[in-house]
Amino acid sequence: MATTVAPVKSPAETTTVVYEHPLVVRIAHWLNAVALLVMIGSGLRIFLAFPSFGPKVPQQNFFVLPPRPLTIGGWLGGALQWHFTFMWIFVGSGLLYAIYQVVTGHWRQVLFMPRDIKGVWPMARHYFLFGPKPSVDEAYNPLQKLAYTSTLFFGVVSTLTGMVMFKPVQFWWLAWPMGGYHFARGWHFFAMCGFLAFIPGHLLMVAIHGWNNFYSMITGWKREPEYLE
Amino acid sequence: MSDEAPNDPKPQVEGSPREEPAPAAPEQQATEPAGPGPEPRAAEVEDRERRGPSGEPVRSVTSGERKRMNRRELLKLVPLIAVGAVAIPAFRQPILNEGLRFSDWAAGALFGRHRLAQTYSDREVAPFEKFPYNFYDVADPGVDLEKWTLTVSGLVQRPGDYKMDQIQALPKVVQNTRHVCVEGWDVIGNFGGARASDFLRWVGADTTARFLEVTCVDGYYESIDMATVLHPQTLFCYEMYGKPLDRGHGAPLRLQMPTKLGYKQAKYLDSVKVTNVLRSDMRGYWEDQGYSWYGGL
Numbered sequence: 103m104a105t106t107v108a109p110v111k112s113p114a115e116t117t118t119v120v121y122e123h124p125l126v127v128r129i130a131h132w133l134n135a136v137a138l139l140v141m142i143g144s145g146l147r148i149f150l151a152f153p154s155f156g157p158k159v160p161q162q163n164f165f166v167l168p169p170r171p172l173t174i175g176g177w178l179g180g181a182l183q184w185h186f187t188f189m190w191i192f193v194g195s196g197l198l199y200a201i202y203q204v205v206t207g208h209w210r211q212v213l214f215m216p217r218d219i220k221g222v223w224p225m226a227r228h229y230f231l232f233g234p235k236p237s238v239d240e241a242y243n244p245l246q247k248l249a250y251t252s253t254l255f256f257g258v259v260s261t262l263t264g265m266v267m268f269k270p271v272q273f274w275w276l277a278w279p280m281g282g283y284h285f286a287r288g289w290h291f292f293a294m295c296g297f298l299a300f301i302p303g304h305l306l307m308v309a310i311h312g313w314n315n316f317y318s319m320i321t322g323w324k325r326e327p328e329y330l331e
Numbered sequence: 332m333s334d335e336a337p338n339d340p341k342p343q344v345e346g347s348p349r350e351e352p353a354p355a356a357p358e359q360q361a362t363e364p365a366g367p368g369p370e371p372r373a374a375e376v377e378d379r380e381r382r383g384p385s386g387e388p389v390r391s392v393t394s395g396e397r398k399r400m401n402r403r404e405l406l407k408l409v410p411l412i413a414v415g416a417v418a419i420p421a422f423r424q425p426i427l428n429e430g431l432r433f434s435d436w437a438a439g440a441l442f443g444r445h446r447l448a449q450t451y452s453d454r455e456v457a458p459f460e461k462f463p464y465n466f467y468d469v470a471d472p473g474v475d476l477e478k479w480t481l482t483v484s485g486l487v488q489r490p491g492d493y494k495m496d497q498i499q500a501l502p503k504v505v506q507n508t509r510h511v512c513v514e515g516w517d518v519i520g521n522f523g524g525a526r527a528s529d530f531l532r533w534v535g536a537d538t539t540a541r542f543l544e545v546t547c548v549d550g551y552y553e554s555i556d557m558a559t560v561l562h563p564q565t566l567f568c569y570e571m572y573g574k575p576l577d578r579g580h581g582a583p584l585r586l587q588m589p590t591k592l593g594y595k596q597a598k599y600l601d602s603v604k605v606t607n608v609l610r611s612d613m614r615g616y617w618e619d620q621g622y623s624w625y626g627g628l
Contacts, residue, residue: 103473115393115394116371116391116392116393117391117392117393117394117513118390118391119387119388119389119391119392119397119400120383120388120389120390120392121387121389121390122372122383122387124402125407128408129408130406132408132411133411133414136414148515151513151514151515152512152514152515152516154515154516157457157518158461158463158516158518159461159462159463159518178513179617179621179622180427180621180622182431182622182623183428183430183431183621184427184430184620185426185429186430186431186434186623187426187429187430187433187434188432189432189434190433190434191429191438203406205438208385211385228565237500239384240385241383241384241385241387250349268434269438269439269441269627270511270628271446271447271589271600271626271627271628272441272442272443272446272591272628273449273451274448279512283509283511283517284517287515292379306612309436317401319516320404320405320408321400321401321404321405322398322404323400323401323404327383329383329384
């Protein structure tokens with residue numbers, strides 16, 4: 103970067119810190135993380151009440167069923183209570199984040215654009231095949247942008263399909279592009295699978311990058327980030 | 332950073348072409364006339380330096396300052412712990428009840444009194460054999476179809492027991508609509524009956540009342556908001572697939588509301604009551620165990 107910073111090292115004990123994550127982003131992140139886990143856990147319990155995407159008669163169960171201990175709510179009615187309570191937190195924190203990113207212009211750091219496509223493979227090769235580390239002069243590398251943007255996509259899909267399942271008569275116009283009410287449930291499930299694919303990779307990356315990186319999502323401040331060296 | 336100003340000719344040209352004709356030390360002259368003094372400019376440079384690649388604020392701090400900054404930011408997140416209250420058993424159910432109540436409120440606000448549920452062509456209707464029998468106790472509570480009457484009470488001008496002939500004398504509506512179960516399955520069926528609104532107006536019900544309470548021969552019970560009861564597709568249904576209701580589907584009379592979930596569609600109707608007050612333990616068989624009361628679609 104042209105604006106490379108030479109950290110002031112003169113008084114021996116000072117360190118460089120960067121305010122990476124604004125308060126709104128941190129609040130939205132943690133609210134959304136909790137809500138997402140509850141939505142998945144209770145959603146799986148709801149799914150167990152009719153674990154199929156086909157007709158009721160004859161009922162053909164999905165080839166894999168979520169283990170009950172991993173679900174939330176105990177029974178269908180309980181799971182629906184969790185789902186109907188935390189959906190507001192899930193959507194609310196998502197909207198809070200989206201509006202904040204648009205207003206501040208920070209969406210440019212996160213949103214995956216066509217120009218990022220060429221950088222995906224070198225970054226994936228670095229992460230998964232021990233390839234050389236590509237130089238990145240942005241806050242997030244192309245693979246991060248792809249991962250974060252896909253979660254935004256899954257969030258939008260799960261919300262819209264959820265609205266159709268919640269009120270198919272009122273939101274009939276939303277059901278149509280999904281292939282009708284019956285398909286909304288399938289797309290809802292698909293969006294959950296997307297989140298389930300993202301979460302382990304996200305947690306692994308957090309673990310690899312250590313406490314300093316993790317702590318910055320709590321306090322906002324990151325100590326001696328590698329991109330300032 | 333002082334690499335920009337000395338190479339920039341403008342301060343020399345604009346700043347002092349006549350008054351200081353022969354600058355001895357051009358590097359100093361270049362910076363000083365440009366602004367009121369060196370301090371603001373230095374601060375400006377410093378400020379620009381203290382930004383990360385995406386404009387994030389950057390600071391050089393001692394470990395004590397850093398701990399104070401972290402603590403201050405940490406405290407701002409403390410209110411989020413409130414979400415953790417659902418983990419405490421004593422708080423859990425009240426919070427979830429509020430969440431459900433809020434969702435029901437939102438659902439009622441979204442409900443369009445004149446918005447019709449989609450209807451389907453006869454080709455799209457599931458075959459009768461594939462329309463599931465769902466019941467909470469027994470498929471056939473043994474209703475005496477000959478002696479059956481519907482008891483009407485509450486805020487109506489003509490309460491009493493009504494016979495099937497009287498209900499069937501009202502205009503008959505036949506509709507192919509989607510029956511949606513809270514479990515997640517759905518099936519398109521063919522239903523025939525009288526509009527609940529026609530029946531209520533005929534018995535002189537106060538349609539400004541808030542609820543319709545329904546009891547069933549098998550002990551099931553339900554309560555429906557009046558807006559849904561008066562919806563043009565809400566039927567007192569006595570026919571499915573062009574035949575009188577069979578015993579498994581709720582003979583002789585059931586509710587059929589394409590704007591409500593299946594558990595609201597009470598079968599084997601015994602009585603209806605127009606009321607403004609719901610007993611908290613009589614909101615509905617499943618609702619009293621934790622399902623959404625509104626149960627709307």
